[in-house]
Amino acid sequence: MATVETNLAPHAHVEEHEHHEPDSFWRKYIFSEDHKTIAKQYLISGIFWSIIGISMSVIFRLQLGFPDMELGFLKPILRGWINESNKLDPNFYLALVTMHGTIMVFFVLTAGLSGTFSNFLIPLQVGARDMASGFLNMLSYWFFFVASVLMFASLFLETGPAGGGWVIYPPLSALPQAHISSELGMTLWLASMALFIVSQLLGGINYITTVINLRTRGMSFSKLPLTIWAFFLTAVLGLISFPVLLSAALLLIFDRSFGTSFYLSEIYINGEALPNVGGSPILFQHLFWFLGHPEVYIVMLPALGITSEIIATNARKPIFGYRAMIASMMGIAFLAFIVWAHHMFVTGMNPFLGSIFMFLTLIIAVPSAVKAFNYITTLWRGNIRFTPGMLFSIGLVSFFISGGVTGLILGNSALDIQLHDTYFVVAHFHLVMGASSAFGLLAGVYHWFPKMFGRLMNEKLGYVHFWMTFIGIYCVFFPMHYIGIAGFPRRYYAFTSYDFTKNIFADMNSFISIAAIITFSAQFLFLFNFVYSLFRGKRSPQNPWKSNTLEWTAPINPGHGNWVGEIPAVYRWPYDYSKPGAKDDFIPQNVPYSQTPESNLPHENELIGLEKEIEAQNLNDQFKQPH
Amino acid sequence: MIYIVGLLAVIFLAMAAVVVSRMAAVVRNVGGTEDGDDSSYTGISNKINGAMFMVFLILGGIAATWSFMHSTQYFLPEASSPHGRRTDELFWISMAIVTFSAVLTNVILFYFSYRYQARKGYKAAYYPENHKLELIWTVVPAVVMAVMVFTGWRAWRDIMSEAPQGAQEIEIVGKQFNWIVRYPGVDDNKLGNYNYKLTDNNNEVGIDYSDEKAFDDFTSTTEMHIPVGKPIALKIRARDVLHSVFIPHMRVKMDAVPGMPTRFWFTADKTTEQMKNELNNQDFTYEIACTEVCGRGHFSMRVRLIVEDEDSWKKWCAEQKPLLTSFPEYASRIPANLKAKAAKYLPADAAAPSDSTTASTQQGGAAASVSLR
The missing domain is CATH 2.60.40.420 (Cupredoxins -  blue copper proteins)
Known part of the structure; x- marks a missing residue:
């Protein structure tokens, strides 16, 4: 018999304490099996990596924006990578570009975003005590940690970290004689990524199992918040595609260390003809992008899920087209697997295959467009509260649109001929995937900070942070399209070797670099806000945003097991905001229809009869399982 | 070029300055009244944020147009091959279509954000779905995209065809x-x-x-x-x-x-x-x-x-x-x-x-x- 009252009023006497000794420091904060702690570990690791990853981009933006600049002042950090004439070493430039990409895509936007919010929100929003396996969850973080240590260590190698682009195409990445970074740096990159993939798989299995098996009473799939749908589909994507990257990496390891020829054929390098024949570098590209493309959605879907939740909550309106949102996410998740070769239109792949992939690629724009329209319609006639989380969510939608539309051009193989591997591509994916997902991450932190730490972040600082970041990112990536249309290739150390890039857009590049530096500096406002609010922030009420989802029915600082007493049952969908007739503008999911006769829609009155059934369902409470 | 950079930089800094100063003012003057009312978000901060979306839209629009016009001279260096002129034309048509849709949706997004900011005593509309609307905006992009894909595909097929005899x-x-x-x-x-x-x-x-x-x-x-x-x-x-x-x-x-x-x-x-x-x-x-x-x-x-x-x-x-x-x-x-x-x-x-x-x-x-x- 779970009613709102029993859930909200904490019962302090339930049998959960039967086998409790106070956890040691190590078990509580380091090797914790509690999903909330693990989420925070992911978040802090993600923030750490993002500082490193973005700093790298600032260093190479200095090189691109101010090619004549004396970089001697970086010598204390970069040591030998600044040469005698105080310039950045071209090899290290490539390493910076590579590590920026790897770190941001995998360590920040995959681990930092999915790792944090899937871990934190799945049990809290589906109504579970914890993840299906706390131990696997802990293992997942610590695999990620070891992967991080290896990647971090590779930054300090004498030969530098990996440097063949984040896509590490062989033969460049396979042959140490081809590039200095393909020595130990690439070995560590591959080892680190192999461990990272293990971590992702352990995490993904856990997310999927938890969503399927541990939903609370009444929480059917059609009542799941869109965040959970997004995390669920993301985990499925990762589970299917990451093993393919692992196999690509393993074959590359074989080619590098054991003399196989999976990716190598007919190579003459450094005055020596290698014996390898019969391999294909294109095979690697297929394997890589079979993960690489779904990876874009692994990064993007959680951000879209978070946005859905925050926009609905703060517009005080149900998300528009809940089912269409789920359908489009499923559509995106499915199509994500069959569009990978649009990264390879001009690799010499059969042009007929190119045609097929062009058709499939452009289909994916339809569900994406539907999502954008649904967000906009959710705002329509809303009552919008601009919390920092809401601002970042609206910013995300703007980036998603502005960056997404150029995908229609790049996905068109005829137009891709000229634009492939130019700054147009860089501008496109930084907006649609980089900036959008980063905004999803930031929105999520602002929104769920009270649930994580029991305190509110400073809103005013959040506003300044948002506007500086939002304007700054547009200033960085909008003009970058121009440079791409002019044909500037990416991953160039300097633009002085060619007439078609010499002497033009030098000041535009400087402008972009300045905007990047300002945007980067603005992130320290966030960092300060984060750390300050952690200790000195205003204490949060139980449901600071007046939100409907289950996590806000848990105590302000949920302990192990999340709810004191019984886990609440769920009777309605999570978006009953501003329902006509209701006295408040929100009705949490755990409020039965029988208590809200004034606002029920006709078909909902019929559901009152099912409430007894829901309450009688198996509790699925991990604390009540025999063990 | 230096002018573009100058202008964009000025706009950027001006906007940053506006935000910072307004926020500072808010913190100083209205912090007290706001705190009492912060759960309904109808205070001055909310209004500023709403207005900022319009400011951003207008100034951003001007900056984008201006910088675009001044950069066109460097765009797509003069094509010297027939297929190049064909893809250039397709590029600019596609660019026009996507720019139009991006501008339109961004304008609506920012306008709605501004227009429907929280007001005292107002309750949002309960409007969870409209199948007709959803059908329209699924079909329209699909059709537009189909046309773009088809023209692009024909160009691609011709460009990638076997080289003619005597090449x-x-x-x-x-x-x-x-x-x-x-x-x-x-x-x-x-x-x-x-x-x-x-x-x-x-x-x-x-x-x-x-x-x-x-x-x-x-x-x-x-x-x-x-x-x-x-x-x-x-x-x-x-x-x-x-x-x-x-x-x-x-x-x-x-x-x-x-x-x-x-x-x-x-x-x-x-x-x-x-x-x-x-x-x-x-x-x-x-x-x-x-x-x-x-x-x-x-x-x-x-x-x-x-x-x-x-x-x-x-x-x-x-x-x-x-x-x-x-x-x-x-x-x-x-x-x-x-x-x-x-x-x-x-x-x-x-x-x-x-x-x-x-x-x-x-x-x-x-x-x-x-x-x-």
Whole structure:
């Protein structure tokens, strides 16, 4: 018999304490099996990596924006990578570009975003005590940690970290004689990524199992918040595609260390003809992008899920087209697997295959467009509260649109001929995937900070942070399209070797670099806000945003097991905001229809009869399982 | 250009300053009244944020338009190939469509954010779905996209079709860090076989002299000359790692893959001279670049491309020495039965005796490399 009252009023006497000794420091904060702690570990690791990853981009933006600049002042950090004439070493430039990409895509936007919010929100929003396996969850973080240590260590190698682009195409990445970074740096990159993939798989299995098996009473799939749908589909994507990257990496390891020829054929390098024949570098590209493309959605879907939740909550309106949102996410998740070769239109792949992939690629724009329209319609006639989380969510939608539309051009193989591997591509994916997902991450932190730490972040600082970041990112990536249309290739150390890039857009590049530096500096406002609010922030009420989802029915600082007493049952969908007739503008999911006769829609009155059934369902409470 | 940067920088700083000062004012003056009312979000902060969306929209719109207009002069360098002009046209049409939709949706997004900011005593509409609306905005983008895809696909199909009969074959080979261009020679106008195992410092592309078509082949590492108005079939190879041939003015891009020859055909229809006059730039030259990261020198793999009329192109070709003439020591690789045919490319005294064992192994190697393709 779970009613709102029993859930909200904490019962302090339930049998959960039967086998409790106070956890040691190590078990509580380091090797914790509690999903909330693990989420925070992911978040802090993600923030750490993002500082490193973005700093790298600032260093190479200095090189691109101010090619004549004396970089001697970086010598204390970069040591030998600044040469005698105080310039950045071209090899290290490539390493910076590579590590920026790897770190941001995998360590920040995959681990930092999915790792944090899937871990934190799945049990809290589906109504579970914890993840299906706390131990696997802990293992997942610590695999990620070891992967991080290896990647971090590779930054300090004498030969530098990996440097063949984040896509590490062989033969460049396979042959140490081809590039200095393909020595130990690439070995560590591959080892680190192999461990990272293990971590992702352990995490993904856990997310999927938890969503399927541990939903609370009444929480059917059609009542799941869109965040959970997004995390669920993301985990499925990762589970299917990451093993393919692992196999690509393993074959590359074989080619590098054991003399196989999976990716190598007919190579003459450094005055020596290698014996390898019969391999294909294109095979690697297929394997890589079979993960690489779904990876874009692994990064993007959680951000879209978070946005859905925050926009609905703060517009005080149900998300528009809940089912269409789920359908489009499923559509995106499915199509994500069959569009990978649009990264390879001009690799010499059969042009007929190119045609097929062009058709499939452009289909994916339809569900994406539907999502954008649904967000906009959710705002329509809303009552919008601009919390920092809401601002970042609206910013995300703007980036998603502005960056997404150029995908229609790049996905068109005829137009891709000229634009492939130019700054147009860089501008496109930084907006649609980089900036959008980063905004999803930031929105999520602002929104769920009270649930994580029991305190509110400073809103005013959040506003300044948002506007500086939002304007700054547009200033960085909008003009970058121009440079791409002019044909500037990416991953160039300097633009002085060619007439078609010499002497033009030098000041535009400087402008972009300045905007990047300002945007980067603005992130320290966030960092300060984060750390300050952690200790000195205003204490949060139980449901600071007046939100409907289950996590806000848990105590302000949920302990192990999340709810004191019984886990609440769920009777309605999570978006009953501003329902006509209701006295408040929100009705949490755990409020039965029988208590809200004034606002029920006709078909909902019929559901009152099912409430007894829901309450009688198996509790699925991990604390009540025999063990 | 400096003006664009200046303006954008000023706008950026001004907006940042506005935000900071307004926020500071808010913190100072209205903090108290706000705190009492912060759960309904109808205070001044909310109004400022709402208004900022409109400010951003208007100033951002101006900045975007202005910077666009001032950058157009550098966009898509003048195309010199028919297929290039076709894709350029498609590009600008697609760009117009997507810019229009992006601007429209962004305007609506920002306007709604501003218009529907929280008001006291107001309750949002309960409007969870509208199937008709959803159907419309699923179908409309789908149709527009179908049209874009179809036109793009037709262009792609034509560009990627087999090179027409009579196209001039030229081989371009990427290596760290330059391009090597091989011509089929003036006598037979056919590229000879190659085998990567025959590569060395002089025979940079591994020409296989057991094939008589190879005798008159010549190479160049600084310039590529092509005739105007004649289809050029580029045969693209890489010697060590991936490279990518990029000829910006011709709208040509194709990866060079070790072990897997690729190709791209195009027609240049403006000579270098014509372009010099058209662009009013006497220093103009077509260029070939690399667009697949290939190591330290990736950013400087420049080869000049000279487009000239067919007569001067033929004259230039005739002036080039076949590789065999420059390095007569390769004559030892020529099988005995072809010696006579090769004689005209060799100085009279260099008819070295053939070494039967090397010749046969090389023949074997060549056969292997051909069968692998």
